[in-house]
Amino acid sequence: MSLLYALCPLPFSVFYLWLKSLRPLRLRGEHPAVPVSYLGHSQIFSGIAIEVSLIAGEKHQKLQYELKDKKLMIKVDMHIHTSYSPDSLLPIDDLLRTCDGKGIDCVAVVDHDTAEGGLKLYELAPSKIIVGEEIHTTLGEIIGLFLKENIQPWLSPMETVERIKAQGGLVYLPHPFDGMRAAVLERQALDEIWEKIDIVEVFNSRNVFPWSNWKASSFAVEKGIVSGAGSDAHTRFEVGRAYVMMESFDSAADFLSKLARAEIRGRKTPVVFNLLNKVYKIVRGIG
Numbered sequence: 001m002s003l004l005y006a007l008c009p010l011p012f013s014v015f016y017l018w019l020k021s022l023r024p025l026r027l028r029g030e031h032p033a034v035p036v037s038y039l040g041h042s043q044i045f046s047g048i049a050i051e052v053s054l055i056a057g058e059k060h061q062k063l064q065y066e067l068k069d070k071k072l073m074i075k076v077d078m079h080i081h082t083s084y085s086p087d088s089l090l091p092i093d094d095l096l097r098t099c100d101g102k103g104i105d106c107v108a109v110v111d112h113d114t115a116e117g118g119l120k121l122y123e124l125a126p127s128k129i130i131v132g133e134e135i136h137t138t139l140g141e142i143i144g145l146f147l148k149e150n151i152q153p154w155l156s157p158m159e160t161v162e163r164i165k166a167q168g169g170l171v172y173l174p175h176p177f178d179g180m181r182a183a184v185l186e187r188q189a190l191d192e193i194w195e196k197i198d199i200v201e202v203f204n205s206r207n208v209f210p211w212s213n214w215k216a217s218s219f220a221v222e223k224g225i226v227s228g229a230g231s232d233a234h235t236r237f238e239v240g241r242a243y244v245m246m247e248s249f250d251s252a253a254d255f256l257s258k259l260a261r262a263e264i265r266g267r268k269t270p271v272v273f274n275l276l277n278k279v280y281k282i283v284r285g286i287g
Contacts, residue, residue, distance in 0.1 A: 072248055073245055073246065073247060073248075075106070075240070075244075076105065076108070076243055076262075077104050077106075077107045077108070077230050077231050077241075078145075078172070078201070078229060079204065079229075079242075080107045080110065080231065080232075081109075081134075081232070081233060082109055082117040084111040084114055084117030085114075085117075085234070086281075087112070087280060087281050087284075087286055088111070088235075089276075089277075090234060090235055090238075090239070092117050092120065095107070095109070095121065095239070096124065098239050099240070103240070104239060106127070106130065107128065107129065107130070108132045108143075109121055109129060109130070109131065109132060110133055110145075110172075112134050112136070113133065115131055115132065115133040115144075115147045115150045115151070116150065118130070118133070119131055130145055130146060130255075131146065131147050132147060134174060135160055136153040137155055137156060137157045137185070137189070138154060138155065138156050138157070139157050139188065139189035140157070140183055140186050141174055141183045141185060142174075142193075144167070144169045144170070144172070145170040145172050145252070146167075146168065146255070147169050148167050148168075148169075149167065151164060157185065157189040157192065157193050158193055161193050168252055170198040170252055171193075171196055172228060173185065173197050173199065173200045174201045174230075174232075175201055175206075175207055176200065176201070177211075177215040178204065178207045178208070178209075180212075197223075197225055199227070200217075200225045200227060200228065201216060201227075201228050201230060202216045202220050202228065202229060203217075203230075204216075204229070204232050204242065205230070205232055205233075205241040205242040205266055205267060206231075206232040206238075206269050206273070206274060208271060208274065210268070227262075227264060228244060229242045229265070229266050231269065232269075238273060241269055242264075242266030242267065244264055245263040245265060246261070246262035246263070247262075
C-alpha cells in the first residue's frame with residue numbers, strides 16, 4: 001500500500017522533474033530563478049501557473065498591439081474617375097457607398113481636367129477623399145493630388161507641375177509606360193520634370209500589359225521616387241482593384257512620407273472594361 005502511495009501522487013511533478021533534469025525554472029518578470037530541486041510539487045504547479053499566465057499575458061498584449069497597428073493601416077486607391085470625367089460610368093453619388101462596400105478607406109478623385117468632383121466629395125467626407133485632377137498637358141497627362149482648385153489643362157508639363165506645387169499639392173505620374181494610351185507623358189517631358197515628380201504610379205489596374213507596371217516600378221526605384229498605385233476606375237466594379245496599404249495621414253507631406261512605407265496591392269482589370277470605355281467615348285463623341 002505504501003509503495004502504491006509512493007508511486008501515485010502527482011505523477012506530472014515527477015515527469016516534469018525528469019524532463020527538466022533539475023534545470024532551474026525561470027519565471028518571467030522580476031521573479032528570481034529557483035532550482036526545481038528545492039521546490040515541492042505544490043510550488044512547481046504554482047510556478048508553472050505563473051509562467052503560463054505571464055506568457056499568455058505577453059501574447060495577449062502583443063496581439064493587442066498588432067491589432068492596434070492594423071487598425072491604423074488604411075487602404076487608399078490613388079486613381080479614381082467619377083462622372084465628372086466625361087468617359088466615366090461611375091456616378092459621383094455612388095462612390096462613397098461603393099468604397100464602404102469594398103473596404104476602401106480613402107480614394108484620390110482625379111477626374112480629367114477638373115477637380116470639381118473631388119472638391120464636392122471632400123466636403124462630404126474629408127477623411128475619405130484626396131482632391132486631385134488628371135491634367136492634360138501639351139505632352140501628356142500629369143496628376144495633381146491635394147489640390148484646392150482646378151488647374152488649367154493644356155499647359156506645358158513644367159508649368160503644370162509648378163501650378164500643382166503652388167497649391168501645396170503632390171505631382172503624381174500616372175501610367176508612365178503604358179504604350180496603349182495616347183495621353184501618356186512623352187519621354188522628353190519626363191526627362192525634363194522627373195526631379196519634380198513626387199510619386200510614380202507603379203501599378204495601374206487598367207494597364208493592358210504587365211510590363212507597363214514593371215517598367216514604372218523600375219523607373220521609380222532608379223530615380224528614388226515614391227511608388228503609388230490605383231485602379232484607374234471608371235466603373236463601380238473597378239474601385240479598389242489597386243490600392244496602397246498605408247498608415248493614416250493628415251496632410252500632403254504626411255501622406256508622402258507614409259506612402260514611402262506603404263504596401264502596393266493590385267489586380268489587373270479585365271480588358272473588357274477598357275473596351276467598354278472606348279465604346280462609351282465613341283457614343284458620346286469624345287476624342
